[in-house]
Amino acid sequence: PGLAAGAFASLPHLASCGAAIMPAAFTLGIENPNQRSQAGFEERMHPSPLPEHNGKYTDGSIVAAITTNGPLVAGQPVQAKLKLSHRLSGRPVTIDELSVNYTQKMHLFVADQSLKDYHHIHPTPTANPGEYAFSFTPRTPNSYNAWTDIKLVRDDKTHRLKATMHSALSRNVRAFVPNNSKSFKDGMEFDWNAPDRLRKDTATIVEVTIRDANGMPVTDLQPVMGAYAHLVGFSADGKSLVHTHPMGAEPQGDNPSGSSRLRFHVEPDFNGPAQFYLQVKRGGQDSYASFGQQVSPPAVNASRLHVRHAAHGSHAIT
16 A cells, blocks of 8 residues: 555646656556565555556556557558556466456457447457457547456456557547437347436446337347347546446357347446447347437435525525
């Protein structure tokens, strides 16, 4: 704790953009050599999440960085490498440190800054420890954010880390997310329904009903990576991500779902506009339905409100 406090004390003031400017040594991590041999030391330290700096991003425990074979150009394949390391020691996060999560050891959720183009990718380890290769073809000329979703064997905790891949145009684009609760994709109609509005730090059950072109329920969804669907939501400000799967029984082998309704437990840790992508598989083809939703601020806890009588006779809430 003393080390962490000292490291944070060395952070410079915030720049005008609001992000902390950190020395490179701090981004890579500083640790006490006497504590290096303690098993699980990196994972037991959980400082506050740190912002992106010089292409690196950390959740306080793991650092992620992505390099590409060149700036991103719409329509041109990109070859990229993701590097993962422990923040405090700087040592690589190797493939044997990751547990299998929905048939994969690593999920990478990639979306451009406008949130109009989305890719679900599974990087593969290279000959270099802690380095994972992947490729994709951007459909927009924008820069892209990539969220790594992993679980460590040691603590069975999910780590989600963002890194940015810059476009050849070097421009920043703000996401515009219009609300929509109905989506059409690959001959299917997807209806999003939630009895309660999405709210920050609040669990909501979202139900998505799927029908075919004739309006008949779709009951032959195939398993996709150990689930009948993957639901991923990106906050419009690019700072948060939601990843969840259908509630209820998981697939047994390749058996189809038998139901046209998927129910999800959604609990965003942010408020504001959010772009959701629902990934399903039917007839051997992956389909991605998109939904723009608004996440409300957290509910006010009435028990914490205190009413005082203002001097002018009206009541104010403090």
